[in-house]
Amino acid sequence: SAFYSFAAKHMITRSKSRISEKDSSDMDLSSFVAALTSALQDSQVRACLSDIVGESFRQELISLKAELKQKDSVIKHLDRRIESLESQNDALEQYTRRNSIRVTGLPEVEHEDILDRTLKIVNEDLEVNPPISIMDIDRVHRVGRRNPDRPRSVIVKFSTYRARQSVMKMKKNIKARLPSTFLYEDLTKERSTFLYKARQMKR
CATH class of the missing domain: 3.30.70.1820 (L1 transposable element, RRM domain)
Structure with a gap:
């Protein structure tokens, strides 16, 4: 959504500002990790990340529920079809007797x-x-x-x-x-x- 897109951009901007406080040209990997870790300590950044992950999980859950509902509908249709065929077969067998x-x-x-x-x-x-x-x-x-x-x-x-x-x-x-x-x-x-x-x- 637009809100979560804005939140993500805001989080990245805040992280960049934290990292830019150091000389990025001289920053090695350990320094970068330390700066990023520091940025993630921010409660607002963590809240944004939590919301983004939560929204992603919610959308995935909705998608899975829709898929399961569709498959459940197909299974019920097949069960009814099998029951109908079994009934027809039983009637045919009884007729032969x-x-x-x-x-x-x-x-x-x-x-x-x-x-x-x-x-x-x-x-x-x-x-x-x-x-x-x-x-x-x-x-x-x-x-x-x-x-x-x-x-x-x-x-x-x-x-x-x-x-x-x-x-x-x-x-x-x-x-x-x-x-x-x-x-x-x-x-x-x-x-x-x-x-x-x-x-x-x-x-």
């Missing part, structure tokens, strides 16, 4: 024919009508690592959404035949976690 169901609690049998067991459950235990045929099932398999204390879940992917819905509509019938076995929608990991937390909050 729309023809599938997850069966939990079904005891594992060594060398089991999981397709045959699935057809028996939906047609005999659930009493789905019209019956589900082998052509209505795209694929069926267990998921996860083997656990001697708990049977692995079974994923059943039907050929059509209609076949899947005909099974889900009758899932309540499984309680009488297989009370420890349950049928659920095949949810994504994110939605499954959200559902689990919601159930925990209700307890």
Whole structure:
């Protein structure tokens, strides 16, 4: 600012006047340093220097704050974009599972024919009508690592959404035949976690 420019010039002028009191042509380095040190003892000179340094620091701080604010805005924008993409990806993944169901609690049998067991459950235990045929099932398999204390879940992917819905509509019938076995929608990991937390909050 004009004030600090004037102050700087005033300080230099005062320093020169202090130094000029000696014969500058004969002044060696040590004498120059001594004269400058003496000038800096002046309270007004020190005040000017303090103000100049303080103003410079303040301007630098303002500049850094503006830069950080801009970067923070960019980061927030990227966070929102990532959240949006993750949501879209989750919705797309869930759509690919729309023809599938997850069966939990079904005891594992060594060398089991999981397709045959699935057809028996939906047609005999659930009493789905019209019956589900082998052509209505795209694929069926267990998921996860083997656990001697708990049977692995079974994923059943039907050929059509209609076949899947005909099974889900009758899932309540499984309680009488297989009370420890349950049928659920095949949810994504994110939605499954959200559902689990919601159930925990209700307890």
